[in-house]
Amino acid sequence: MSASKTTGMAVSRRQFLLGSAAIGGSVVLPGMMNRVWAAGSDAPEKKEIRVGFIPLTDCASVVMATIKGFDKKYGITIIPSKEANWATVRDKLLSGELDAAHILYGQLYGLQMGLSGPQSNMAALMTINQNGQGITLANQLRDAGITDLAQLQKYVAASPAGTYTFAQTFPTGTHAMWLYYWLASAGIHPLNDIRTVVVPPPQMVMNLKIGNMVGYCVGEPWNQRAISDGLGFTAATSQDIWPDHPEKVLGTRADWVKANPNSARALTAAVLEASRWIDASDDNRRETAGVLAGRAYINTKEETIVGRMLGEYQNGLGKSWKDPHAMRFYRDGTVNYPYLSDGMWFLTQHKRWGMLTADPDYLAVARQVNRIDIYRQAAAAVGNIPLPDSDMRSSVLMDGRRWDGSDPSGYAASFSVKK
Numbered sequence: 001m002s003a004s005k006t007t008g009m010a011v012s013r014r015q016f017l018l019g020s021a022a023i024g025g026s027v028v029l030p031g032m033m034n035r036v037w038a039a040g041s042d043a044p045e046k047k048e049i050r051v052g053f054i055p056l057t058d059c060a061s062v063v064m065a066t067i068k069g070f071d072k073k074y075g076i077t078i079i080p081s082k083e084a085n086w087a088t089v090r091d092k093l094l095s096g097e098l099d100a101a102h103i104l105y106g107q108l109y110g111l112q113m114g115l116s117g118p119q120s121n122m123a124a125l126m127t128i129n130q131n132g133q134g135i136t137l138a139n140q141l142r143d144a145g146i147t148d149l150a151q152l153q154k155y156v157a158a159s160p161a162g163t164y165t166f167a168q169t170f171p172t173g174t175h176a177m178w179l180y181y182w183l184a185s186a187g188i189h190p191l192n193d194i195r196t197v198v199v200p201p202p203q204m205v206m207n208l209k210i211g212n213m214v215g216y217c218v219g220e221p222w223n224q225r226a227i228s229d230g231l232g233f234t235a236a237t238s239q240d241i242w243p244d245h246p247e248k249v250l251g252t253r254a255d256w257v258k259a260n261p262n263s264a265r266a267l268t269a270a271v272l273e274a275s276r277w278i279d280a281s282d283d284n285r286r287e288t289a290g291v292l293a294g295r296a297y298i299n300t301k302e303e304t305i306v307g308r309m310l311g312e313y314q315n316g317l318g319k320s321w322k323d324p325h326a327m328r329f330y331r332d333g334t335v336n337y338p339y340l341s342d343g344m345w346f347l348t349q350h351k352r353w354g355m356l357t358a359d360p361d362y363l364a365v366a367r368q369v370n371r372i373d374i375y376r377q378a379a380a381a382v383g384n385i386p387l388p389d390s391d392m393r394s395s396v397l398m399d400g401r402r403w404d405g406s407d408p409s410g411y412a413a414s415f416s417v418k419k
Helices: 003-024 032-036 057-067 086-095 105-112 139-143 149-157 174-184 201-209 222-228 254-259 261-278 282-292 302-309 340-352 362-369 372-382 408-413
Strands: 048-053 077-082 100-104 122-127 133-138 165-168 195-198 215-219 232-237 248-253 312-314 320-322
Touching: 048 057, 048 086, 048 261, 057 077, 057 100, 057 248, 057 261, 057 282, 057 302, 077 261, 086 100, 086 105, 086 248, 100 105, 105 122, 105 174, 105 248, 105 340, 105 362, 122 254, 122 261, 122 362, 122 372, 133 139, 133 174, 133 201, 133 222, 139 232, 149 232, 165 174, 174 215, 174 340, 201 215, 201 222, 215 222, 222 232, 222 302, 248 254, 248 261, 254 261, 261 282, 261 372, 282 302, 302 312, 340 362, 340 408, 362 408
Parallel strands: 048 077, 048 100, 165 195, 165 215
Antiparallel strands: 100 248, 122 248, 133 215, 133 232, 312 320
């Protein structure tokens, strides 16, 4: 058979599979697409891809994509790069030192809007995880009789503004938004009534220990670690605030995707397949926890990670439960789709808290940032990845407000506690 005929067959097969994925929501012939994309015009432009991550449980799919060899399957080598804080992730991503990153959803949108650094057109290739963050309060509050949000509100209201300090991990990021939403739901104004500071996730527990703050919002395992070290308790999980909320994304610059579309697709496919593998069984989650505990990644005891990764929670106050909304990396395929409404929600909160002075074109921004086209191609390459019927989804948050992306300007303006 001639080379030209072989190439023609490959192209025809690729077009057929892409069409099947678009129509049916999943690929018909799993495993075939990645073989087609391994050579010829669909070969990854960049074979080695440096991906930044912060030592958090939700970096798992980036790490396991390399450990389990999913990156090699798609013709690339992922080089995980452990970073000290989210500002470093931002700087290295914008400078090109990192090709992509495990990054806070709200941080990526902040960069798109010029709120969290120089304005840069960004790209969200997929959602890495849902749920699994938390709000920790210091045991000194427990000792003062404060164990829930209602008691905290009375405590803050009885004190001069700014008396108590809370930490989050990046001003436009997810943890800031969860903390602000939680506090504001009880009438505590996060910009007026308390003081907030930025602390990198691995430094939260030590800063709590030395008394630099009385509470913080961060990802795991740093909430469980405060309990294990006898320093704090979990006052709320992020899934208490928004069940099945979006959290980290696989983010990069828009110009990187333009220059490396095949590499972007291969990277997304590798991380997506790792996500599916992690959620396939509790044994896989235990194995993942063991890997993440190592010095190269989170550098903590395995038991600090594995419990909450399995959904086995205890709050440090004697309550234990099995959380149906624990951290998920894939679930039944619903986690990873880069819904436009998810990105838009962070813009509504940036507007609520005065980071945006005017309403943007919420939908247009989300369509620019969330690369649904790349995700769909990657899902076809992996095979048997279900796709939703809509690029929007509907959720009800802790205060009973429904978010579906239909009226973002009205939603952003509807809160009584805002800047």
